[in-house]
Amino acid sequence: MPLATTSQHSSYQNKVASSRATSEPVWIRWSLIGIVLLFLSLFLLVPLAAVFTEALRKGFDTYITALTDPDALSSIKLTLIAAAIAVPLNLVFGVAAAWAIAKFEFRGKSILITLIDLPFAVSPVIAGLIYVLIFGMQGWVGSTLIDHDLKVIFAIPGIVLATVFVTFPFVARELIPLMQAQGKDEEEAGLVLGASGWQILWRITLPNVKWGLLYGVILTNARAMGEFGAVSVVSGHIRGMTNTMPLHVEILYNEYNYAAAFAVASLLALLALVTLALKTFVEWQVARNASSHEKSFN
Amino acid sequence: MAKQKNILPGFNLSLGYTLLYLSLIVLIPLSAAFIKTTELSFNEFWNVVTAPRVLASYQLTFGASLIAALINAAFGLLTAWVLVRYTFPGKKIIDALVDLPFALPTAVAGIALTAVYAGNGWIGSWLEPHGIKVAFTPLGVIIALTFIGLPFVVRTVQPVLEDLEAETEEAAASLGANRWQTFTKIIFPAIWPALLTGFALAFARAIGEYGSVIFIAGNVPFVSEITPLIIITKLEQYEYASATAVAVVMLVISFLLLFAINGLQWWFNRHANAAR
Amino acid sequence: MSIEIRNIRKNFGSFSALNDVSLDVPSGELVALLGPSGCGKTTLLRIIAGLETPDSGSIHFYGEDATARQVREREVGFVFQHYALFRHMTVFENVAFGLRVRPKETRPSDAEIKRRVHELLELVQLDWLADRYPPQLSGGQRQRIALARALAVEPKVLLLDEPFGALDAKVRKELRRWLRRLHDELHITSIFVTHDQEEALEVADRVVVINKGQIEQVGSPQEVYDHPVSPFVYQFLGNVNQFQSHIHEGEAKIGDVGLKLDAHHDTQNSSALAFVRPHEIEIYKERHGDSAAFEADVHYINAIGPLVRLELKIANKVELIEAELTQARFRELGLTQGEHVFIYPRNVRVFLDGQHTGGYIQQI
Numbered sequence: 001m002p003l004a005t006t007s008q009h010s011s012y013q014n015k016v017a018s019s020r021a022t023s024e025p026v027w028i029r030w031s032l033i034g035i036v037l038l039f040l041s042l043f044l045l046v047p048l049a050a051v052f053t054e055a056l057r058k059g060f061d062t063y064i065t066a067l068t069d070p071d072a073l074s075s076i077k078l079t080l081i082a083a084a085i086a087v088p089l090n091l092v093f094g095v096a097a098a099w100a101i102a103k104f105e106f107r108g109k110s111i112l113i114t115l116i117d118l119p120f121a122v123s124p125v126i127a128g129l130i131y132v133l134i135f136g137m138q139g140w141v142g143s144t145l146i147d148h149d150l151k152v153i154f155a156i157p158g159i160v161l162a163t164v165f166v167t168f169p170f171v172a173r174e175l176i177p178l179m180q181a182q183g184k185d186e187e188e189a190g191l192v193l194g195a196s197g198w199q200i201l202w203r204i205t206l207p208n209v210k211w212g213l214l215y216g217v218i219l220t221n222a223r224a225m226g227e228f229g230a231v232s233v234v235s236g237h238i239r240g241m242t243n244t245m246p247l248h249v250e251i252l253y254n255e256y257n258y259a260a261a262f263a264v265a266s267l268l269a270l271l272a273l274v275t276l277a278l279k280t281f282v283e284w285q286v287a288r289n290a291s292s293h294e295k296s297f298n
Numbered sequence: 299m300a301k302q303k304n305i306l307p308g309f310n311l312s313l314g315y316t317l318l319y320l321s322l323i324v325l326i327p328l329s330a331a332f333i334k335t336t337e338l339s340f341n342e343f344w345n346v347v348t349a350p351r352v353l354a355s356y357q358l359t360f361g362a363s364l365i366a367a368l369i370n371a372a373f374g375l376l377t378a379w380v381l382v383r384y385t386f387p388g389k390k391i392i393d394a395l396v397d398l399p400f401a402l403p404t405a406v407a408g409i410a411l412t413a414v415y416a417g418n419g420w421i422g423s424w425l426e427p428h429g430i431k432v433a434f435t436p437l438g439v440i441i442a443l444t445f446i447g448l449p450f451v452v453r454t455v456q457p458v459l460e461d462l463e464a465e466t467e468e469a470a471a472s473l474g475a476n477r478w479q480t481f482t483k484i485i486f487p488a489i490w491p492a493l494l495t496g497f498a499l500a501f502a503r504a505i506g507e508y509g510s511v512i513f514i515a516g517n518v519p520f521v522s523e524i525t526p527l528i529i530i531t532k533l534e535q536y537e538y539a540s541a542t543a544v545a546v547v548m549l550v551i552s553f554l555l556l557f558a559i560n561g562l563q564w565w566f567n568r569h570a571n572a573a574r
Numbered sequence: 575m576s577i578e579i580r581n582i583r584k585n586f587g588s589f590s591a592l593n594d595v596s597l598d599v600p601s602g603e604l605v606a607l608l609g610p611s612g613c614g615k616t617t618l619l620r621i622i623a624g625l626e627t628p629d630s631g632s633i634h635f636y637g638e639d640a641t642a643r644q645v646r647e648r649e650v651g652f653v654f655q656h657y658a659l660f661r662h663m664t665v666f667e668n669v670a671f672g673l674r675v676r677p678k679e680t681r682p683s684d685a686e687i688k689r690r691v692h693e694l695l696e697l698v699q700l701d702w703l704a705d706r707y708p709p710q711l712s713g714g715q716r717q718r719i720a721l722a723r724a725l726a727v728e729p730k731v732l733l734l735d736e737p738f739g740a741l742d743a744k745v746r747k748e749l750r751r752w753l754r755r756l757h758d759e760l761h762i763t764s765i766f767v768t769h770d771q772e773e774a775l776e777v778a779d780r781v782v783v784i785n786k787g788q789i790e791q792v793g794s795p796q797e798v799y800d801h802p803v804s805p806f807v808y809q810f811l812g813n814v815n816q817f818q819s820h821i822h823e824g825e826a827k828i829g830d831v832g833l834k835l836d837a838h839h840d841t842q843n844s845s846a847l848a849f850v851r852p853h854e855i856e857i858y859k860e861r862h863g864d865s866a867a868f869e870a871d872v873h874y875i876n877a878i879g880p881l882v883r884l885e886l887k888i889a890n891k892v893e894l895i896e897a898e899l900t901q902a903r904f905r906e907l908g909l910t911q912g913e914h915v916f917i918y919p920r921n922v923r924v925f926l927d928g929q930h931t932g933g934y935i936q937q938i
Contacts, residue, residue, distance in 0.1 A: 023383075023477075024477055029384055032376060032379065032380050032384070033380050033384055033386050035373075035376060036373070036376055036377045036380045036381075036392075037392070039373045039376075039377070040377065040392060040395065040396070042421065043441075043444060043445050043448060044395055044396075044398050044399075044445075044448070045395070046414050046420060046421065047407065047410035047411050047413075047414050047445070048398065048402075048410065050410045050413045050414045050419070050420065051406060051409075051410045051413075054410075054413055092315075093315070093316065093319045093320075096311075096312040096315045096316050096319075097312070097316040097320075099308060099312040100309060100312040100313040100316050101316075103306050103309075104304055104306070104309045104313075106309075106313070110560075110564075112316070112317075112320075113560075114556065114557070114560050115320060115324070115325070116320065117556060117560070118324055118328065118553075118556065119324055120502075120556070121502060121506075121552040121553060121555065121556040122328070122506065122549065122552060123505070123506025123507070123508065123526050123529075123545075123548055123552065124506065124507075124508055124509070124526075125506070125508045125526040125527075125529050125530055125545075126331065126506070126526075126529065126545045126548060126549060129331065129529060129533065129541060129542065129545050130327040130328055130330050130331050131327060132533065132538070133327075133330040133331060133334050133538065133542065134326075134327055134330050136538070138538060139330075140330065161323075164323055165323055165324065165327070168323055168324060184306065185654050185656060185658035186658045186659075186660055186661075187306055188305070188306070188625055188645075188652075188654070188658065189652065189654060189658040189659075189660070189723075190660075190671070190675070191305065191306065191625075191645045191646055192623060192624075192625070192645055192646070192648075192650060192651070192652040192724075193646075193671055193672035193675065193723070193724075193726075193727055194646045194672055194675055194676060194727060195646065195671070195672075195675040196307070196646070196675070197306070197307030197308045199675045200306070200307075201308070203660075203671070203675070204660055207660075207662040207663075208660075208661060208662055210662075219400070222400070222401045225403070226401075226402070226403025226404065226405075226406070227403070228403060228404045228405040228508070228509035229404070229507075229508035229509050229526065232508075232509075232530075233530065233533065245403075246403045246404075246405040246406070246509070247405075249403075249405050249406065249409065250405055253409050253513065258413075261409060262409065262413075265403075265405070265406040265409060265410070268402070268403045268405075268406045269402060269406055269410075271401075271403075272398060272401035272402040272403070272406075273401075275401040276394050276395065276397055276398065276401050277394070279394070279397065279401075280390075280393075280394040305624070305625050305626065305627070305645060
């Protein structure tokens with residue numbers, strides 16, 4: 001799903017709240033704030049708190065034991081491997097796609113943009129399924145793989161592929177509008193000054209979109225480490241071999257080993273919080289840059 | 299313009315790589331789903347995708363997704379409004395937390411919501427005496443889908459609200475409109491395309507969701523079994539062709555939704571630009 | 575000739591941006607491409623730079639065909655309309671960029687780069703801004719940095735796209751003169767694009783007037799202002815009064831006033847456009863001599879500044895005639911609003927319909 005683009009905190013309330021004509025009475029204002037806080041608490045804060053409470057319910061020792069269990073460690077390792085492959089792959093793709101789409105005119109561009117969005121529209125379960133259809137035992141290349149003693153499905157390559165698929169559009173989605181908005185002027189200036197294509201990319205284009213790039217990488221990484229449905233289909237759930245962290249959580253949970261399940265889950269929740277913090281930091285940077293631009297233009 | 303020689307370098311390389319990678323990762327694998335279904339005759343296909351248990355799963359998946367998206371449209375608009383217009387302590391943290399459902403792995407969300415809304419959970423134990431059962435019922439599915447769709451409406455409406463010019467509201471006020479009239483006649487017309495887009499995004503996301511739902515749903519056939527779970531079940535029974543048939547139905551619906559959303563955004567951008 | 579432009583055509587879809595344009599720019603000159611927006615002047619500049627490719631035609635630099643040459647090999651300096659400074663680099667790094675991206679063999683040493691950049695920054699009088707970032711600069715400063723950056727690669731040709739377009743009036747005037755002085759110092763062949771006739775006439779050695787993808791006239795500022803060759807150039811350069819007239823055997827009839835012409839003696843019953851500049855109108859309170867005069871009422875007087883601007887209304891006509899008088903002449907006449915006066919055009923230029931050139935000047 002396309003995430004909303006980097007939101008920039010405007011100084012709207014500074015402009016408006018002070019003026020009585022365009023604001024609501026205090027009691028309405030606080031009622032609305034109250035409703036929103038209640039809604040967000042029920043759906044966000046309470047579940048988040050529950051993860052950590054459940055994880056520590058049986059004490060800190062149990063928590064540590066659950067995390068240092070060999071199966072848990074191997075699931076952490078596999079999650080890191082999948083992200084370490086998927087993120088760079090989609091990063092390179094995102095830059096290439098954004099360069100082609102933002103800097104050039106060609107027929108079929110809007111179709112291409114829609115196609116890049118496709119993985120957002122596909123259920124994660126189906127994302128896993130399609131790779132089973134190709135690489136599974138009865139799949140298109142299944143028998144060839146068996147002949148060469150290669151395994152994709154129920155093995156690490158399948159997990160990586162499914163992860164690449166579900167995180168496919170993130171970087172491209174962030175970069176395309178950003179690079180379109182920046183236009184071609186600076187690149188053309190670089191060209192006139194004698195820079196080569198790579199020099200323009202490294203010295204002008206990428207530094208200009210660095211925050212958007214980082215934003216895309218953060219989102220890609222979060223989704224890559226947290227993906228469940230697609231990976232679940234291709235993994236085969238072999239303990240200590242093809243289990244990622246989310247899959248490990250599921251297994252422990254289904255074995256009624258709640259404390260251990262929530263212990264591993266708490267690591268993923270921490271990852272989510274770090275992601276949000278980084279994301280907020282990047283948004284703050286972008287807003288700061290934008291406002292420093294604005295200041296000088298006025 | 300299409301014939302124009304490109305001055306900036308790297309067009310062929312970047313577009314070529316984009317198309318190759320897109321084909322290898324997305325297009326060819328997706329086409330596999332469509333090709334696989336051709337193994338079934340049309341009657342077989344039809345029988346699979348309209349089996350009573352599958353039909354019941356559509357009803358649950360689409361019904362719950364619709365309700366969840368509607369809840370998100372209402373509360374998402376309210377949340378965006380409060381975040382843009384009002385100041386209150388902790389606002390920045392709340393603003394950042396809205397994206398939690400994007401960042402939190404769905405499996406974690408699933409077990410956390412189950413723990414909270416189960417009969418012995420923090421909220422479930424409080425609802426159960428009133429006869430409201432959430433976990434392991436369709437209500438639980440709605441709760442999970444509301445959670446994962448929560449950021450969409452907020453994040454599409456928020457920037458539009460921020461960009462609204464204060465002057466137009468001041469003008470409305472100076473012309474004698476009260477606050478409610480200003481909202482319905484000035485503000486709402488400006489944000490409703492974004493609201494609709496956010497709603498459609500939340501709906502589309504909910505339809506395909508798996509991880510956060512299966513823990514809380516209970517997965518009782520005909521009652522709380524979602525369509526993605528049907529696909530998984532069929533896969534586990536090695537019924538690849540019929541699993542794929544159900545997947546194709548979902549794919550087609552998802553694609554239609556994607557095109558509708560893109561159309562909406564195109565229309566919405568055109569409006570926004572024309573207004574400038 | 576340092577730049578020769580031969581038969582350039584460029585279409586964007588069905589829109590013809592440039593239609594068979596040829597132009598010679600002598601070495602060391604400062605040339606203005608002047609025209610209304612959408613006339614193709616920026617497209618021409620970008621074609622010279624190599625940022626656009628022409629559909630047909632050729633560009634020669636110092637006698638060599640440069641049409642197929644890549645942008646980076648053309649050795650041109652280009653100043654973009656919105657400067658296109660690299661936002662994430664300091665002013666120093668912006669100016670140094672063109673030197674830093676050279677291949678190792680031709681790249682100057684760091685010390686040499688430093689020396690050259692500071693030299694250029696001193697040239698544009700902004701050495702003290704070396705460590706700032708572009709967003710921290712004013713418009714005029716950005717403009718000068720963009721120029722320094724373009725000059726850093728020692729271009730053979732300097733191209734400027736609406737160099738003063740984004741600046742406010744006062745800064746624009748200062749920078750204009752500064753650019754002129756800079757050009758007189760460096761003598762680098764320069765072409766700039768502008769839609770502002772005042773700017774073109776003040777700064778350039780030669781002005782190229784472009785309209786609808788075609789060159790209307792090339793000449794010194796004096797030439798194009800005094801002797802416009804087409805109605806378009808007449809209207810575009812400076813204020814002018816325009817009349818529908820009727821030419822018959824050496825006489826131009828405007829309304830019922832007949833003005834004698836020195837040409838068009840053989841023209842029979844032809845309609846034409848007649849042009850009179852506001853400062854080439856004489857006004858008297860009484861009839862003066864035997865030449866034909868318009869009778870008019872003073873409709874509006876604006877006496878602020880060195881020139882007095884009058885709007886005159888001819889009886890039974892809707893359009894107003896604009897005239898400019900010196901303060902001295904105005905006081906001498908002692909005109910007041912509503913007064914009846916006689917108007918003697920000193921200089922009328924007529925263009926027969928469907929005929930661009932072949933105008934004529936009548937001296938009273």
